[in-house]
Every structure is written in structure tokens, then in C-alpha cells.
Amino acid sequence: MSMAVVGLVAGMALGFAGYFGGFGAFVVVAVLGAIGFVAGKFLDGDLEPGDFFHSRTGDRDDRRR
Template sequence: MSMAVVGMIAGMALGFAGYFGGFGAFLLVAALGAVGFVAGRFAEGDLQPGDFFRPGERNRDNERRL
């Protein structure tokens, strides 16, 4: 599934939450979507827990390799 389709589905979910549940539901769906995105990136191996605590170190390692 392309990222455009995933973005469209996420936008539709947020729209439905905002329309039927109000602004609080919109924020809840957006926050849970962000948590799910980060969890998915951890599961795929794209993120590591240290990435949140050492923000610039990963970029410096990539510059050294070039």
C-alpha cells in the first residue's frame, strides 16, 4: 500500500472522528495514530529507543560514512 493511500485513510479517519465525535475525538485519534506510527517504526527496525535520547548522533554517524 502506497504512502498516499495510507495518508488518505488516516485523513478520512481523522475527519470522521472530528465530525462524529468532536474536537476531543479528533485529537485522541491523531495522538493514537502518532503512537501507532512510532510503534510501527520500532517494529520495522527503522527506529531505536536511543534515537529519542540522542537526537543528533544518528546524523553525525551518517556524515562520517560519507
């Protein structure tokens, strides 16, 4: 499925949630959609946990100088 179709479906889902459920439902659908997107990227192998959690060794030493 192309990214344009995925964007269309996501936009329609957010629109329905906003229309029928109000702003709170809109936010819930948007947050859950973002979580699903990231989970899908992990499952596809496009992201790894190390992309979010990596050490910054040496950064503190540079700021002190």
C-alpha cells in the same frame, strides 16, 4: 501499501472522528495515530530507542565557556 494510501486512510479517520465525535475525538485519534506510527517504525526497524534517548556529553561544558 503506499504512503499516499496510508495518508488517505489517516485523513479519513480523523475526518470521521472530528465530524461524529467533535474536536476531542479528533485529538484522541490524532494522538493515537501518531503513537501507532512510531510503534510501527520501531517494529519495522526504522527507529531505535537510542534515537530518542541519547546522552549529550560535552554540551554543558561548551555552554559554560
